[in-house]
Amino acid sequence: MRSAGALHRLLDVLPVFDGDERVVSRFTLVPGSDFDVDALAALDRSGARLLTWDEARSRAHGLVLTASPKGAIRVLPGPRVLLPHGAGFNKALPDEGSPHLPSGLDPHYLLVDGKPWAALHALAHGDQLDRLAAHCPPAAARATVVGDPTLDRLLASLPRRDDFRAALGTGERRLVVLTSTWGPESLLARRPELPAALTRVLPHDTYQLALVLHPNEHSRLGSYDLTRHLAPALRAGTVLAGPYEEWAALLIACDAVVTDHGSTALYAAALGRPVVGAYDGGDELIPGTPMAALLERAPRLTDPAGLAEALRAASAQDVRKCAHAAFDLPGESLPRLRDELYRLLDLRPRAVPVRPRPLPAPRRAAAPNGPAAYAVRTRVTGRRVAVERFPTDTSLPAHHLAAESPYAGPRETQSAAVLWRRSRPAAGTPHTSTWTAGGWTARMLDELPYCGTAAAILTPERCLLRHRTAGTFRLRVEPHRADGRVMRADPAAVVSAVHSWLGSRPERTAPVTLLCDVGPFSVRAVLEPADDADLDDEL
Template identity: 65%
Template structure:
């Protein structure tokens, strides 16, 4: 919303927090990170303001002096919060919050859709007289960021995998409150090289639980590669990057629907979702996820279901919100807007998730072709061996892994250095880890040195997959598991040999040959 004031030196913006919110700590931290100026509530209450902007009508906002504007917040008005205001009414349209002494206290109620104006007219006609349909700035920012989708996926390390995003609102009926085990169950079942999993939480959930406790509670899933979106802006970049969304009744699902993303419901019902709302209609029609094991069966049905019509019932005037908001807000200020056009800012790039350090691997060998599927070590899926990165995966996995690998590090700038050669390191690992059958040094995405306990050192060359306009690479760690399985299943062979490895959506060709001196002497 604030881009409407960009380029206007006449406008100074200050932030304050209304007392009584249970979620104010993280809001202050976010404002500090942005460099915004804040003022104490007492100063805001005692001063006079040219314009007051709020996303919610709750709290003591009505005691502030100056014209107030209520801005679009979330994807419409789909939820009611128990023990607040009028029973069964959405708080954003509730006369209990919108009126003071029987009169609307806001000079403008900005809405995202004509249907919201109709509902406001039904619940609170006097507030509706001051309302205007302007569209949704958040949706416009999402739509304006679609051109950055590949960049977001690159930042996440998604590659050719399919990104599944879980979205959870806040409160007792949220996905995370009711099914806290779901992220872990899904990541333990989804093949790592085919699917990437992300979790989007409402900022209120971050504030209620805290980043420290969330990281602790989700630690096994995070170690297995789960992306946990940071609060505030990153959730939206993940929706742009997503291939499908699993959701409760929170607003994020309707934004995903507006982007055309397949939606799978994971809301068990309750008192919060308002019947007949756009969210309720969508959740009644999309496929439902009863058990984590059902996801891969439910996903094709979701992909065949176009959900954009449900979003059309929540969002109007796509691409016009900032222009319309600017007109309304400058009217309240009594100023003429600057002539420069206003456009949504692209969303920031999301942070990369942790890279898993150990995998339980299922590898099926058929002649010179190997199919590999990798899962977290604690998976219940049928697997054949454990593969781990040395030493980052930890002593327990290092001691029990059949395949151990190490990635080459950048050359140190220090004047005094000591580095293993690939030959020396692989020999040492087999000596120190008697359960290991294959040790490997990953020299580059296309080049490895493998030392098998029975067969000695081998040079590995991995061909990238090439299309007419793209170069696609598989994780060398998955290729090493394929080689390990093939060497264990093959009785007699003579190098060189060419193998075909199916790893997730990619098929890569791999050449095994006698180890050459350049690979043996490569410094790790």
């Protein structure tokens, strides 16, 4: 392996040896890559065993697997197999190998003294075999089409879509994934402000944003600088996918993809996800490739405010044809690879089924409930209230500022018209001290003169809401039920809706039922006078 990305590809292939104690896997780091920093850490997380480069060169191997043609892999003793790497060969890197040729098909990397160094070149599509034959006939003579193991993991994991969305806290929001390749023409290099800019114009309760970066970008920057560069978007609730497996889980969970010329979007297209292009052009994308065809077909995002319209246009396009030009033999890659690899090992495979390993659920976002403060826009029409929430640095006009205690900063807390706090699980210690809902809401209105409403969120469906002039209420938020599903809005958004309604009504009698439009659906909010039991609930 030369990088974390190459290691991830190898890990997707190794289930071909499941159940076979005769095969022992060892990894080594091929020197010379600019992106090898994270490879050893990724290997350590996998639990696999490592050989030093000197050890790997000094012993014979039954089989040498690699997902990259670059570097000194060709000096390792044993039959060498070059595995699929990415969705096709769509890019040419001007500073590497032969000009204008993709490295995966470039004789500069595939031949030594005019002869192919790989005993087998595994490809994902028949068109790739034709292109390899045109650019490097000797390597094509040892090539075969097996499909794409990573795509097969995605396809096998499709039934877990609801689980993945639940893990991300997506709910009924529209999950939009931004994908960025690596290098100077990538989305992150060309438009580094785009993730944060999108959060400022997309209502938080309607959209969830996620960012998928090429593993080389994780290696180049490191997690510290990466999260620092992306801090405005991450604070606004954007999910940053891990470079192994999690990016694929997000493609399954998502509703649409915004992409540069990186081939990750072809995996999304293979799943039927709408694709919006955000590539500003350059020298890397090779005309006529599946990725070029996908970007020609996809609507283009030129301004963050135009995303909703671009998504509507993308939803009317069927981009699966573009993916069909990159992937052959869906669901068959591991059986075909097993036949080829065991042939090279001169062994008979064990009589056990071989199947892709299902993807694990993504880890929960660092702030699963979203930002700690919002600029809130509301529209009151009788007993119906529409509410939209944005990060506080949005340029859109807002009705009020709402903040979560104790996570919002001092300035936001002191300026907020609405302050809420969520109930927490009981502490597992013998000595505790806990606010009651009545005590905390009264304390906030007493300490913060700009606060008009303080709300204790006790459960997803029940709150205690104290308004500075209207009084103290029990708030019940009824879930929305449709098509056999139960959908819940964030009660903090409903609290903002109720705050706006109370402020707009000269007569504020309770009980009253409001209809609150929050994101893609509406919920009923029942406002009733609070009693002593409501006030005594513990936070």
